[in-house]
Amino acid sequence: MSVMEDREQVLLRRVERERRARKEAEQILNEKSKELWNTNQKLQQVNEQLDQIVQIRTSELQMAKTKAELESFAHKKAKERFQLAMRATSAGVWEKNIVDNVWYFSERLTSMFGYSEEELLFGFKNLSFIHNEDKKTLLHVLKKHFRERKAFDCECRVQTSNGRYKWFWVVGQAVWNENGDVIRIAGSFSDIDERVENSKLVEKMAHYDHLTMIPNRVLYNQELDVALSKAQSNKDSLAVILIDLNDFKQVNDTLGHSAGDHLLHHIASQFKLNIRESDIVARLGGDEFSIVLTNVSDPQFVVKKCEQIIEAISSPFYYQRNLIMPKMSMGIAIYPEYGSNREELMINADLAMYKAKGDKGNGSGYQFCEQEHINKNIERTELSVELDKAITEKGFFMRFQPVIDLTRGEMIFAEALLRWKHSKKGEMLPEKFIPVAEESGLITRLGGLSIELLVQQVDRIMSAKRLEKLTINIIPSHFLSQSFIVQLQELINTHPDISQYMTIEITEAVFLMNIEAAKSIIFQLHGMGFSISLDDFGTGYSSFKYLQELPIEVIKLDSSFIAEIDIDPSHRTIASTIIELSHSLGIKVIAEGVETNSQLAFLQDHHCDFAQGSYFFKPLSIIELLHMQRGVSLLPNS
Amino acid sequence: MMGMVFTGFIELIEDEFGYETLDALLQSCELDSEGIYTAVGSYNHEELLQLVVKLSEMSSVPVTELVKLFGKKLFVELIGGHPEIASEMTDSFDLLSKIDSYIHVEVYKLYPQAELPKFSCERLGDNAIRLHYQSNRPFASFAEGLLDGCANHFNEHFEITRTPETKDSETDVIFNITRTPIPS
Numbered sequence: 039m040s041v042m043e044d045r046e047q048v049l050l051r052r053v054e055r056e057r058r059a060r061k062e063a064e065q066i067l068n069e070k071s072k073e074l075w076n077t078n079q080k081l082q083q084v085n086e087q088l089d090q091i092v093q094i095r096t097s098e099l100q101m102a103k104t105k106a107e108l109e110s111f112a113h114k115k116a117k118e119r120f121q122l123a124m125r126a127t128s129a130g131v132w133e134k135n136i137v138d139n140v141w142y143f144s145e146r147l148t149s150m151f152g153y154s155e156e157e158l159l160f161g162f163k164n165l166s167f168i169h170n171e172d173k174k175t176l177l178h179v180l181k182k183h184f185r186e187r188k189a190f191d192c193e194c195r196v197q198t199s200n201g202r203y204k205w206f207w208v209v210g211q212a213v214w215n216e217n218g219d220v221i222r223i224a225g226s227f228s229d230i231d232e233r234v235e236n237s238k239l240v241e242k243m244a245h246y247d248h249l250t251m252i253p254n255r256v257l258y259n260q261e262l263d264v265a266l267s268k269a270q271s272n273k274d275s276l277a278v279i280l281i282d283l284n285d286f287k288q289v290n291d292t293l294g295h296s297a298g299d300h301l302l303h304h305i306a307s308q309f310k311l312n313i314r315e316s317d318i319v320a321r322l323g324g325d326e327f328s329i330v331l332t333n334v335s336d337p338q339f340v341v342k343k344c345e346q347i348i349e350a351i352s353s354p355f356y357y358q359r360n361l362i363m364p365k366m367s368m369g370i371a372i373y374p375e376y377g378s379n380r381e382e383l384m385i386n387a388d389l390a391m392y393k394a395k396g397d398k399g400n401g402s403g404y405q406f407c408e409q410e411h412i413n414k415n416i417e418r419t420e421l422s423v424e425l426d427k428a429i430t431e432k433g434f435f436m437r438f439q440p441v442i443d444l445t446r447g448e449m450i451f452a453e454a455l456l457r458w459k460h461s462k463k464g465e466m467l468p469e470k471f472i473p474v475a476e477e478s479g480l481i482t483r484l485g486g487l488s489i490e491l492l493v494q495q496v497d498r499i500m501s502a503k504r505l506e507k508l509t510i511n512i513i514p515s516h517f518l519s520q521s522f523i524v525q526l527q528e529l530i531n532t533h534p535d536i537s538q539y540m541t542i543e544i545t546e547a548v549f550l551m552n553i554e555a556a557k558s559i560i561f562q563l564h565g566m567g568f569s570i571s572l573d574d575f576g577t578g579y580s581s582f583k584y585l586q587e588l589p590i591e592v593i594k595l596d597s598s599f600i601a602e603i604d605i606d607p608s609h610r611t612i613a614s615t616i617i618e619l620s621h622s623l624g625i626k627v628i629a630e631g632v633e634t635n636s637q638l639a640f641l642q643d644h645h646c647d648f649a650q651g652s653y654f655f656k657p658l659s660i661i662e663l664l665h666m667q668r669g670v671s672l673l674p675n676s
Numbered sequence: 677m678m679g680m681v682f683t684g685f686i687e688l689i690e691d692e693f694g695y696e697t698l699d700a701l702l703q704s705c706e707l708d709s710e711g712i713y714t715a716v717g718s719y720n721h722e723e724l725l726q727l728v729v730k731l732s733e734m735s736s737v738p739v740t741e742l743v744k745l746f747g748k749k750l751f752v753e754l755i756g757g758h759p760e761i762a763s764e765m766t767d768s769f770d771l772l773s774k775i776d777s778y779i780h781v782e783v784y785k786l787y788p789q790a791e792l793p794k795f796s797c798e799r800l801g802d803n804a805i806r807l808h809y810q811s812n813r814p815f816a817s818f819a820e821g822l823l824d825g826c827a828n829h830f831n832e833h834f835e836i837t838r839t840p841e842t843k844d845s846e847t848d849v850i851f852n853i854t855r856t857p858i859p860s
Binding site: 045048051052055058059060062063066067070 | 695696699702703710711712713714715716717
């Protein structure tokens with residue numbers, strides 16, 4: 039093949055290649071064009087979808103915008119309300135944004151504390167305005183809050199700008215983010231100063247005696263309990279001293295209650311001056327005080343203290359120019375020997391005081407509790423239980439002491455004497471159980487029972503025509519009780535004639551206890567037809583004034599006079615004078631405890647009306663009485 | 677492989693060796709495409725290797741030389757076709773450092789199926805750079821030709837050494853390039 043032909047072939051191939059390349063390119067481009075068209079179509083669809091989405095989104099945005107506007111409005115309103123509340127509230131509000139380190143203090147807070155914002159900022163950062171004693175509490179509360187995340191509150195004192203500490207109620211709450219970091223904390227201070235001060239005052243009023251301003255029984259009990267637990271842990275001793283003023287009632291009665299109040303105040307002041315800081319003094323009520331000496335190493339210390347206090351109290355005290363010589367009885371119980379707790383110590387100190395009161399004579403005195411007192415008390419307590427039971431079961435009976443008419447030589451009446459038929463101790467005399475009955479509050483029941491027992495015998499004795507009357511002894515506290523006169527009135531209803539066969543015998547003690555009530559009752563009894571006899575005349579006040587004023591028919595000349603008649607001429611004089619004076623008032627006289635012939639002779643010589651005693655008869659049983667001859671032939675002058 | 681590489685190569689052969697040589701080359705190689713290439717098409721890279729090897733035989737020019745020459749020429753085509761990219765580049769190293777991060781990103785936008793090599797750059801100094809070429813295809817020399825073209829474009833001269841370990845590799849090569857400006 040020639041070169042030309044070759045070149046032609048090459049060119050032909052070139053043309054063919056380029057033609058095919060062009061076609062292929064066209065085809066590719068065509069396909070690309072189709073792809074592009076399809077893509078464009080899809081894009082359009084996507085576009086339309088996007089338009090729709092945009093439209094929906096736009097509408098949603100519009101709604102969100104409207105909602106946001108409403109919320110903003112509500113927020114604005116809430117903010118306004120909050121600001122109004124801030125202005126209206128009595129609490130001062132504070133807040134710290136910890137993230138931005140920004141503080142907020144409400145106007146109320148700044149005005150309450152009286153500090154500038156800078157001063158408040160300093161105070162909040164250092165707690166410098168919180169009272170030192172309250173810082174620990176506040177920090178404790180805050181720590182607890184950060185641990186447990188429950189709103190905190192506590193009461194603490196804040197020093198305001200004028201330097202005065204006031205009580206505030208602090209409330210607060212922190213806010214945490216999702217990482218557990220505190221991002222803000224807010225709270226309020228409410229002024230509770232007045233309330234706290236009032237409650238302190240109430241507290242004081244509840245725990246202090248208003249008159250003497252020393253602790254009352256409530257605070258005394260608390261303080262004594264604390265002192266006891268301290269003594270227990272330190273193995274110390276302490277002395278509980280119960281103090282009762284002697285004859286305080288007399289001060290009130292004679293000089294008036296104001297004098298009594300001044301005396302109590304004076305006594306409390308003296309006590310305070312003569313005890314140590316660690317000791318306790320309290321007014322337990324009325325004229326009853328207590329002092330507790332703590333840390334007692336030696337009983338001798340207690341003795342010295344008691345003597346020191348007695349000396350201080352014994353100095354003359356004047357009330358409106360009236361001299362008062364205060365006297366008191368002190369009972370001491372040492373812990374732990376005489377009581378391991380408050381109740382035991384109080385009981386034992388009371389026993390000792392009871393003893394001191396009995397031993398006091400005319401002055402003040404103190405008495406340590408001893409085992410003997412406790413034993414006696416136990417006996418008394420047991421006896422009181424038995425007595426209570428015996429009253430219920432009516433385990434008593436009467437004996438009768440005949441009274442002899444010295445003119446007629448005849449037994450004309452008898453004194454009824456109560457006896458307790460004790461299951462173990464046998465026949466018990468009143469002096470053994472009457473004090474117990476009085477202390478245990480059984481006297482009214484016992485007295486009622488004795489009247490009941492007597493009435494049972496009256497009919498029997500009267501119908502046997504043995505005697506004209508029976509005399510019954512009435513204990514002063516029973517006599518002055520309401521139930522006494524009520525019982526007698528009821529008795530009159532059932533036994534209309536009973537009063538003419540009964541003489542009510544009382545002692546002068548009723549006048550000392552309540553003179554007005556005593557007089558009133560005597561007149562009532564007289565009105566009911568009962569005779570009244572005054573026992574133990576000559577031993578107490580022996581006031582003829584009563585005899586003059588009251589419808590008393592008989593007095594009893596005390597046996598102590600009769601016993602002395604043989605020995606002491608002055609007793610003879612007194613006895614004869616009493617008889618004479620009584621007769622001049624129209625009152626008859628019974629001589630008690632006549633034992634000898636010479637005593638009887640003296641009484642007859644001085645025209646004493648009646649006599650009783652072992653010279654004639656010992657107390658008789660009802661059977662003996664009913665069988666006894668009325669006539670008495672042993673009269674020396676008969 | 678992108679059609680424009682093939683059309684560029686065909687044009688180079690025609691320019692350098694004449695269409696007769698090109699014709700003979702296409703006739704002698706039994707190519708699936710029969711040498712019908714368009715810039716918009718995509719062809720098996722094996723055909724390019726076939727053509728280069730055959731051309732080397734026919735022209736007695738080593739394969740690497742041919743490929744480098746082709747690369748250098750193609751750079752001019754590529755940069756000329758995308759003046760907006762060229763204008764953003766301050767110098768040759770700036771362009772090299774942006775191959776992966778910018779240029780190839782743009783290429784992928786136009787040719788999502790394109791399989792492009794990876795160029796990692798490390799500046800060693802003002803005038804020294806280390807370029808790590810990694811590809812599934814053995815065209816490191818082609819890349820070296822492109823580097824030459826780049827230097828020319830920015831009126832610079834590149835001193836290129838391949839690291840000893842990768843001397844004979846055509847798929848994983850580190851080029852250490854030192855440039856010197858060509859005085860105008």
